[in-house]
Amino acid sequence: MPLLRLPVVAGCLLYVLLYGLATLRYPGGTHADPQAPGFSWMQNYWCNLLDATALNGAPNTARPVALLATGVLAATLLLFWWGFAGRALVQRPLRRAMRACGIAAMAVAAMLPFGPHDPVLYTASTLGLVPLAGTYIGLCHLGERALLRAGLVVIALIAANNLCYHTPGLFGYLALVQKLTFLYFLGWTALVEVRTAPSTA
Template sequence: MTTLINKKHHVFIRLPMAGMILFVVFYIIAAMQYPGGSYTFPNKMGFNLKDNYLCDLLDGQTINGLQNTARTYARMALAILCFSLMLLWVYLPKLFTVKNKGQIIMSVAGILSMVITLFLASEVHDIIIRIAGVFGTVALILAVFELYRDQYLMLFYLGIICLVLFLTNYYIYETELLLYTLPLIQKITFIFCLSWFILLNRALHKKLQVK
């Protein structure tokens, strides 16, 4: 029976990490396929790390009016990432020694954030960002608190950085203060958050002693 449980965990615990790696691969492909155009430089060719948002790759048309040949890869990447992180949020409470209701709220908020993010390519992009952002913030705060309480200090400090970056993105997005910096800050945030999620995934794998 224990062997069967371990095999089950072996499959599902490894999937989020694999999904995050696939997300990066598909998004790089999408960026290479992007015809061009950003809000700062509408007629500039190609995808620019400094000027383009990751969401630009999801649109049916580019900002300069061309058909977006990158969107298929970008939407596949988004779906893979969302389902991967949903699975991680499902399993994350197992990382902690003492179980409580806060972990359930954390898990549900994280899952809802990813479910809502799946619709990021829709015409109500701004609403999706705001709603998913609220659920995501709740999940991150609770996760960071639980990490501190269980003495996962490295993950706690990295989680604080991710939370600060996440809230910085949200603040700039809402206030438009220093908006020109947001595309680059967005990518820095993604790097930190994906790194954190991967480390969480590894810690969870070790905690469950999946061989």
């Protein structure tokens, strides 16, 4: 089954490509140095790409690409959770909860460029824990123990993000940890899709 025939895998790859393109279009500025040129992988965040104005005060030309990437990410995760819930041998209440909370999480996440940052992020993350937990349970049912163990790293990375965010001495590492979390989570999601999606001719 060619990978690019899987919408979820294609969506993960497209998001990464759009993210990279958005960073190339970012005018510049970080919280530490508003006059810094371009996008800093160590000091800028995904949300900086979504702001209407860059941190250096210029109109943010990265925003249209970042908005498109956000839509692609939301649609990709929604497709993944919807499809996985249907084939993971979980009971109907959990399957419904995974799909309902997945839809709600992605709908809230799509408001990130327009709403208050922290409440939107925390709400989407909390809702997303339900389909994520359902994915772990589904992997157990399918006997995919290696994927389950790999998925637990996602929890560790989420914890690391929160630790960096709430610890002044570690805050400088947050931007890097955020990017590593994105890449690892998307890679794991794509691998789960490849390993568990039904074969097609």
